[in-house]
Amino acid sequence: MSKKNQSKITSLVTSGKNPQAFAGSVNTPIFQTSTVIFPDLESFSKAERGRAVYPITKDAGSYDYGYGIAGTPTTFALQQALCELSGADGCVITPSGLAAITTALLAFLSSGDHVLMVDSVYGPTRRFCNKELKRQGIETTYYNPTIGSDIAALIQPNTKVIFLESPGSLTFEMQDVPAIVAVAKAHNITTIMDNSWAAPLFFQPLSHGVDVEVLAVTKYIGGHSDIILGAVLSKESHTKAINKVMHHYGTSTSPYDCSLALRGLRTVGARLKQQQETTGSLLKWIEAQPEVDKILTPQHPSDAGHDLWKRDYSGAASFFSIVLNQTYSHAQLSAMLDAMSLFMIGVSWGGYESLVIPFDPSAIRTASTWPHKGSCLRFYVGLEDAEDLIADLEAAFKRLRAAK
Ligand SMILES: *Cc1c(COP(=O)(O)O)cnc(C)c1O
Numbered sequence: 001m002s003k004k005n006q007s008k009i010t011s012l013v014t015s016g017k018n019p020q021a022f023a024g025s026v027n028t029p030i031f032q033t034s035t036v037i038f039p040d041l042e043s044f045s046k047a048e049r050g051r052a053v054y055p056i057t058k059d060a061g062s063y064d065y066g067y068g069i070a071g072t073p074t075t076f077a078l079q080q081a082l083c084e085l086s087g088a089d090g091c092v093i094t095p096s097g098l099a100a101i102t103t104a105l106l107a108f109l110s111s112g113d114h115v116l117m118v119d120s121v122y123g124p125t126r127r128f129c130n131k132e133l134k135r136q137g138i139e140t141t142y143y144n145p146t147i148g149s150d151i152a153a154l155i156q157p158n159t160k161v162i163f164l165e166s167p168g169s170l171t172f173e174m175q176d177v178p179a180i181v182a183v184a185k186a187h188n189i190t191t192i193m194d195n196s197w198a199a200p201l202f203f204q205p206l207s208h209g210v211d212v213e214v215l216a217v218t219k220y221i222g223g224h225s226d227i228i229l230g231a232v233l234s235k236e237s238h239t240k241a242i243n244k245v246m247h248h249y250g251t252s253t254s255p256y257d258c259s260l261a262l263r264g265l266r267t268v269g270a271r272l273k274q275q276q277e278t279t280g281s282l283l284k285w286i287e288a289q290p291e292v293d294k295i296l297t298p299q300h301p302s303d304a305g306h307d308l309w310k311r312d313y314s315g316a317a318s319f320f321s322i323v324l325n326q327t328y329s330h331a332q333l334s335a336m337l338d339a340m341s342l343f344m345i346g347v348s349w350g351g352y353e354s355l356v357i358p359f360d361p362s363a364i365r366t367a368s369t370w371p372h373k374g375s376c377l378r379f380y381v382g383l384e385d386a387e388d389l390i391a392d393l394e395a396a397f398k399r400l401r402a403a404k
Helices: 008-014 041-050 073-086 097-108 123-135 148-154 177-186 236-249 255-286 306-312 330-337 386-402
Strands: 090-094 114-118 139-143 159-165 190-194 212-216 230-234 292-296 319-324 355-359 376-380
Touching: 008 073, 008 255, 073 090, 073 230, 073 255, 090 097, 090 236, 097 123, 097 159, 097 190, 097 212, 097 230, 097 236, 114 123, 123 139, 139 148, 148 177, 159 177, 177 190, 230 236, 255 292, 255 319, 255 386, 330 355, 330 386
Parallel strands: 114 139, 114 159, 159 190, 190 212
Antiparallel strands: 090 230, 212 230, 292 319, 319 376, 355 376
């Protein structure tokens, strides 16, 4: 079967592998290397010309690299796998998902430029715009996540980047990616999309015309809550600018973390299949609870983004938020959440363990007004058994009722 027609599930298992290069080892070994020794001056010069700038990883078969800061064969294997899965020509691995976002923004913005940023963006991305980009003389305008092609009205002569994240963090608003991309292309503006929610399976931004994809590898790909890593993926037209920022800032990642990411990648298909199924069962149970005013996740038919999600995505991540029917006090929410035995209180997601956090979107938005009044909770569904998770939720809702 040609690689083109191969299912993504299969590619998760086969991508970025080169056993012949490593004594037949199924997995690319961990190359824990700073200095690389060369047999002669000619091979040294060749490596300095080739890999001194960050590798474009189409040709992972050749390992002429000059120094460990640009990665080692372990890094290249992860880059190659992510390129194959996303349809990218180039990939850089960053020390965190947030670093992937900041690297991508810095690659395409300079002093005096303007960026259009989605209002439902991951909180630390907003902080980077409001603090660091501002300090560098780069202006940010936030836009309503449901804006679609009306984004054209917000474009200024100095707009260089439109940043998308779909679905949004915590509240999961769907964006009309093709509509926004069409406007950006007409104005020669670079589009960058945070695709962490869907990665690596449910949506491929680059095949929908987005220029640059950023990923929190920390999440589903890592899969075990034990690494922090990110990736920036792009088509050839945008790789050079990204490679330069990596090179100039001296950003580097541990080969050990890259090998853990590769390990997580092999099982993410099976994990997500299970987690989606469990999430479906939990949604059925939770929608019947009288305290639940609204369910936020595009896979739920009641969600405003459901049609866009069905049009563009092949699956859904295993989390959802709920809006409760009133504002509950800190003490009431503590009574509900503190004693949960499977849903742990903690940020992040993508690991094997279920998580819950309260949040308040009305405190963050600047381009849209949050329409709901009740307290909000986000649940991330891990790999525990659905019935046990429902029992944990049932007990939590009982405690909330008793705390009224
Ligand atoms: C977690 C997350 C990030 C950042 O990833 P880190 O590796 O924790 O820095 C970026 N975007 C989204 C949507 C995330 O959920």
